[in-house]
Amino acid sequence: xxxxxxxxxxxxxxxxxxxxxxxxxxxxxxxxxxxxxxxxxxxxxxxxxxxxxxxxxxxxxxxxxxxxxxxxxxxxxxxxxxxxxxxxxxxxxxxxxxxxxxxxxxxxxxxxxxxxxxxxxxxxxxxxxxxxxxxxxxxxxxxxxxxxxxxxxxxxxxxxxxxxxxxxxxxxxxxxxxxxxxxxxxxxxxxxxxxxxxxxxxxxxxxxxxxxxxxxxxxxxxxxxxxxxxxxxxxxxxxxxxxxxxxxxxxxxxxxxxxxxxxxxxxxxxxxxxxxxxxxxxxxxxxxxxxxxxxxxxxxxxxxxxxxxxxxxxxxxxxxxxxxxxxxxxxxxxxxxxxxxxxxxxxxxxxxxxxxxxxxxxxxxxxxxxxxxxxxxxxxxxxxxxxxxxxxxxxxxxxxxxxxxxxxxxxxxxxxxxxxxxxxxxxxxxxxxxxxxxxxxxxxxxxxxxxxxxxxxxxxxxxxxxxxxxxxxxxxxxxxxxxxxxxxxxxxxxxx
Numbered sequence: 001x002x003x004x005x006x007x008x009x010x011x012x013x014x015x016x017x018x019x020x021x022x023x024x025x026x027x028x029x030x031x032x033x034x035x036x037x038x039x040x041x042x043x044x045x046x047x048x049x050x051x052x053x054x055x056x057x058x059x060x061x062x063x064x065x066x067x068x069x070x071x072x073x074x075x076x077x078x079x080x081x082x083x084x085x086x087x088x089x090x091x092x093x094x095x096x097x098x099x100x101x102x103x104x105x106x107x108x109x110x111x112x113x114x115x116x117x118x119x120x121x122x123x124x125x126x127x128x129x130x131x132x133x134x135x136x137x138x139x140x141x142x143x144x145x146x147x148x149x150x151x152x153x154x155x156x157x158x159x160x161x162x163x164x165x166x167x168x169x170x171x172x173x174x175x176x177x178x179x180x181x182x183x184x185x186x187x188x189x190x191x192x193x194x195x196x197x198x199x200x201x202x203x204x205x206x207x208x209x210x211x212x213x214x215x216x217x218x219x220x221x222x223x224x225x226x227x228x229x230x231x232x233x234x235x236x237x238x239x240x241x242x243x244x245x246x247x248x249x250x251x252x253x254x255x256x257x258x259x260x261x262x263x264x265x266x267x268x269x270x271x272x273x274x275x276x277x278x279x280x281x282x283x284x285x286x287x288x289x290x291x292x293x294x295x296x297x298x299x300x301x302x303x304x305x306x307x308x309x310x311x312x313x314x315x316x317x318x319x320x321x322x323x324x325x326x327x328x329x330x331x332x333x334x335x336x337x338x339x340x341x342x343x344x345x346x347x348x349x350x351x352x353x354x355x356x357x358x359x360x361x362x363x364x365x366x367x368x369x370x371x372x373x374x375x376x377x378x379x380x381x382x383x384x385x386x387x388x389x390x391x392x393x394x395x396x397x398x399x400x401x402x403x404x405x406x407x408x409x410x411x412x413x414x415x416x417x418x419x420x421x422x423x424x425x426x427x428x429x430x431x432x433x434x435x436x437x438x439x440x441x442x443x444x445x446x447x448x449x450x451x452x453x454x455x456x457x458x459x460x461x462x463x464x465x466x467x468x469x470x471x472x473x474x475x476x477x478x479x480x481x482x483x484x485x486x487x488x489x490x491x492x493x494x495x496x
Contacts, residue, residue, distance in 0.1 A: 003112050006104050012087045013070070013096040023096050025069050025117075026326075028110040035062055038452040042067025042400065045098075045113060047106045049074040050083065060089035067400075070096035072109060124266040131155040131270040139277045148281070149173040152274045156267055158241075158260025162278065163189050165253030177259045181238040188245040189255040191234045231364040232340040244271060249279040249339040268367060272340070279339045306379045316358060317376035320385040322393040323353040323369045340366050352393070354386070365402035372396055375406045391442075398447055398457035424492035430475040437475075440468040442493045445486055 001008050014023065026043030033039065034052040036059075046068050053059060063071060071090065073082045082099050090097040100109060134155065138147035145162065153160040153174030162171045167186060176182065236243045242263050246256045256278055258271055296309040323329070323337050334353040338346035341363060345356035357363070363373045372393025374385035388406040396404035431437045440458060444465065447453045455462040473480045480486065 001098070006109060006112060007101040008072070008104070008109070009099040009101075011082055011097050011099050012090040013094055023069055025113055027117075028113050030106050030110075034059075036068075037062040037066045038450075040066035040068050041456070044068050045070045045072055045109070047072040047074065047100070047109060049076075049078050050086075051078055053078075053083070053086070056083055056086035057089045057092075060086065060093050060095050064093045064095050068095070070098060072098040072100045072106070074100040074102075074104075074106060076102040120265060124269075127155075127264070128266045128269050128273075131266075132273055135270075135273050135277055139281065144281050145278065146171045146173065148274055148277050152258070152270070155270050156258060156260045157262060158258060160274075161185070161257045162282075163255040163257055165193065167193075170254070177238070177241050181241045181243065181259050184236060184238040185243045185245065185257045185259055188234050188236050188243055189257050192231055192245050192247040192255055193253060232342065233367065235367070244268075246271065246275045246340070247342075248275065248282055249342045249344070254278075254282055276335045276339045306382055317360060317378060318382055318385065319357040319361060319363065319376050320374040320382065320389040321355040321357060321363055322372040322386075322389040323355065323366070324351070324393060324397065325369050329353050337366060337369060352390075354389070356382075363403070369402070370396050371403040373403065373405045394443060394457050395446060398443070398453050420491070420495040424495040427476075427488070427492045430477075431472055437468055437472050438493070440465060441472045441489065444469055445490045445493070449480075449486075 001010060024043065025045045027045075028047065029036075029040065029044040030047040031039055032048055032051040034054060036046060036048075040046065040063070044067075046063060048071065050073060060071070071086075073079075073086065075081065082097065087097060089095075100106070131151070134151045135148055138144060138151040141147040149160045149162060149171050150173040159172070159174040159176050161169050161173075164170050167189065177185075231247075232249075233244065233246045235245075238259075241259050241261055244258045246258075248254045248256060256271075256275055260267070299309045300306070321341060328350050329337075329348055329352075334346050334348040335344075337353050338344055338355050341355050341357060342361065343355050343357045345358075347354045360376060363371065365371065370393065372389045372391065372395070374389040374392065377385035385406075392404040392406050396402070425432070428438065431441070440454070443457050444450075444454045447457065451462045451465050454465045458465070469480060476489075478485045478489075480489075
């Protein structure tokens with residue numbers, strides 16, 4: 001809005017206490033559909049001239065429901081002024097509404113947004129790159145843990161504390177926040193701690209609260225002294241101070257706590273880098289663990305089977321996690337995800353990250369990531385678990401949820417797997433030679449025949465989806481509008 005040449009004017013939707021700077025735009029989308037919901041992914045500045053605007057209240061509600069960030073309403077040729085009903089609806093939903101004058105084409109607005117985003121991204125990349133160098137240098141010093149905390153506090157402009165499993169502060173760096181903020185950070189640390197921590201806050205430490213206090217969850221039906229499942233990270237605020245707590249992957253219950261007055265882009269990534277380094281620096285027996293993994297790799301390369309080598313990697317059963325996030329995840333981001341999930345068995349192809357977890361763990365959503373999680377599997381079933389995690393990730397992306405798990409239905413279990421596989425191969429034989437057709441059919445059926453959501457999940461045009469589904473129906477010789485046919489094909493695809 002500061003670009004005077006665009007002539008944009010805010011007419012509704014943002015409280016005075018927030019201001020336009022409080023709204024974050026992720027991209028720009030232009031649509032003249034009466035219901036834009038199926039075409040939005042969230043975070044858009046939606047540009048429209050209101051060609052099909054018939055119900056302003058429902059239109060604004062659907063944009064908010066889809067996660068849209070703001071509406072830009074173009075004047076002329078349909079409306080000379082922004083409709084009062086749309087202004088009122090956006091006010092009720094607190095959805096920012098911008099007036100775009102006739103002289104300003106939508107492409108000019110989009111170009112300005114992309115330019116600002118590129119500048120912000122460049123600043124973020126530089127900040128993260130400089131922090132990465134500083135943290136790596138600190139980790140190479142004779143006393144690396146305090147040095148890493150000092151770098152982290154300096155880069156984030158706040159306070160960093162490494163907490164022991166009992167809640168006491170092992171190392172601190174930076175200017176300590178208020179006692180209220182330290183106590184809130186202590187409660188947050190309790191949330192991510194795998195074991196209950198001792199009570200009794202000290203003056204200069206972030207101490208966890210008693211069991212069941214605010215910020216944590218009381219354990220129900222758990223035996224005294226037993227471990228509980230916990231998320232790997234958590235965030236909160238105390239006044240104007242932003243708080244974050246991270247469980248260190250190999251730190252035997254240690255927690256990294258951060259308190260900062262501002263939240264600049266890249267801060268979470270920088271914290272993730274510190275988590276990886278501190279997890280490595282505090283993990284016990286790192287040399288022995290690395291030796292065991294190397295031995296397992298050598299054995300596998302020399303002809304061993306997964307079942308023969310997993311004992312050198314960890315205690316089963318095994319869970320496969322596939323992760324994706326905006327942009328291409330690099331090795332650092334992949335390692336940060338692995339550390340957050342408590343595993344060093346991480347791989348990435350630049351688009352997706354795969355993490356292998358040992359033991360019976362429950363995977364929780366991770367900030368900034370979309371995850372697909374397989375069911376626990378034995379070593380000789382890892383291939384199937386990997387496929388299941390990939391399918392779960394595609395379902396999570398299509399349904400816009402942060403995490404999806406492998407699903408099994410009760411009726412499927414009534415059929416022997418070998419008999420089901422034979423039936424599936426016979427039924428799907430006409431399309432078996434075309435992975436594109438079978439995968440499109442699978443995703444289309446999983447999304448209840450939605451052309452648009454299937455196109456988003458596969459990254460293709462909706463007309464491509466229609467053509468592929470029509471081709472499947474022709475080759476299979478079935479009516480895909482028949483619910484019984486869809487049910488049988490879905491069953492077959494699970495075993496095909």
